[in-house]
Amino acid sequence: MEVLHVTGEQLGRSQGEVHDGPLTFDLGNLLAWDASAVDAAALTANGTDPTCQRLAQSIFQSLAARLFSLPSEAVAVGRVAELPRPATVLPREKPIPKPRPPTKWEQFAQRKGIEKQKRSKVEWDESSQEWRRRYGYKRVNDETEVAVIEAKAGDLPGEDPFTKQRQDKKERAKKQQKQQLANVKAAVKAGGMAALPPTLRLAAALPEHGKGRPAKRKELHDELKSATKQAAVSTASMGKFDRMARGEKPEDRQVRGKQQKFAPVADKGGVEKQQQAKLVDRILSQNADDVADLSMAITRYEASARDERYRMKQKGHNKKGRVDRIDGSGGGSKPMGGGRSGGNKGRGASSSGGRKGK
């Protein structure tokens, strides 16, 4: 009998061409890298895009071959391959989280060997004959649900036990918050801000109402001192003519800060004359026509020219170099009275430059 040989090509199947050359793989990142130099001639000869496509195809074929040979298991949606750890080290976006240091109770429990006991969520309530939760709404043995609280031997006649219950609960909650704050502060002290739980932050706070008094003796002493100093200067004459208390020094009464000094009425030493002369010189030099400083003059000229060019560029100009709009400023400008041209902005540069220069 004749045997018919059928090749893969005849059936329309062909294996992909495998890339030759050294390839470095990072399967964790699905990366293949050809470390050999790129052939410039090939790129220009056949065109950049087709060459890139052919290269990509062959290299990807090798990469896919590697990926398909990884240990995999068949799943309903396809075949899942187990990837190795990525080889390329890329920078993280956030610091590595640090484990929270143990709280005061956790340290004690560790020392004593106390283990956490798992408790059930519900408990049997005898009075209502049903399963109730351990804490929260409609809990087992809710002490606030009772209608009558019997008086004990040690109770005082004026006390209300229901109020006392509420106050005790508030105090317990406050104590718990204080302990939690202390634990968090200790954690931050030990491990820095990274040891904080992600949902919590530490913020500066004002002291409680009425509790702002400093506890330390030195701070109290300083506070009293500064208060007395402030009080001593709080009179109409700023404490200048008031009697000094025992232990008070004249330096304490001196006014802090800058004070305006007035010149004497009679001009001693010609100080006032000097000041006036200086002022007059400055005014004259600003408005003088003869230029003493050449570099300053050049700068002023260039600045004014630059302003003019910018103004022309912004507003557009016709062939004769005239600006169409009268006012150089943008929209919403106020209407100028009496034919005042917008050229003042450009031409006024010399005076403004002078002010800047001074």
Added chain:
Amino acid sequence: MAKAAEAAQTKLVAPKTKAGKRLMEKRAAKLVEDPKRALLVYGNKTSQIIKDAMTDLHKLKGEDAVKFSRNNPEMRPFEGGGEAALELHCSRNNCSLFALGTHQKKRPHNLLLGRLYDFRLYDMVEFGIRQYKSVQAFGGGAAQAQLGNKPCFVFVGDTFESDPTMRQVKSLLLDYFRGRQVDSINLKGLDRVIFVTQHPESKLVLFRQYSVRYKKSGTRIPRMELSEMGPSLDLEVRRSRQPPVDLEKEACKQPKLDKKKEKNVGSDMLDGKVGHIYMPPQDMDSVALAKPKGLKRERRKAAAGAAVAKKQRTSGGAAAAAAAGDGDSD
């Protein structure tokens, strides 16, 4: 009032709503991180090419990208304090990658890609787009690739190892398009290939993306057929900034993810699971014993007596010393 009156008090600020708490936990630092989110912004002025390129980048990133629509002239990361605005917006949106698109006469079609570590500027590379073809220009090739799948990367060229800037470019592009870190992938989901190389003469970075079609081959491994899907970018590398050395060291620290080997656990054929119990040295004198309640009164009296005796000793000693001193002076 005195400055000592306001004592340094701290309070604990916790989220007020459950939704707020969940959001903060989602944004917390993790051992294995979520995919990096990108913030795409425009600079002072933009061109149509930049706008199209940013739109494509935004679409490629899918859910992990935030694109601002307005121009932001104050974002100038290469200047001294100019990265503050960028860092602020990135930290607000939980983004660790950014793309800043600008267009100036000096730097036309400028695309600045960068990363942040702990919401501080880490590194960035500035590209100029010389040639650009968008995803739409390639027709429907993109429809075959599914968003959310991890792309495969193909890098060609020795410059990615020798040149530090090109090494940075490789690392940046990998970080940008990598997606989620996974332990396993579905082989059916390999449908995108990103190809990057550097032209040896013009030094342009050629970025191409292809979608994959599987064809029958005689073996288990199918034959791959690539068709270009876009975007196609020819990038000119302009300025760049390497990460500061201390930040680089800290950022590249990898956490230990291996499961801790249980110590002191063995198994015996007869006994089963065995381990050694190591007893710490016990000081018999200071062992905490249960105190008998019957002797409580005696113990209390003894403690009070001891306290009184101690006081007498110290005060008596001081008085004796004072007396001795006076005697000496006399």
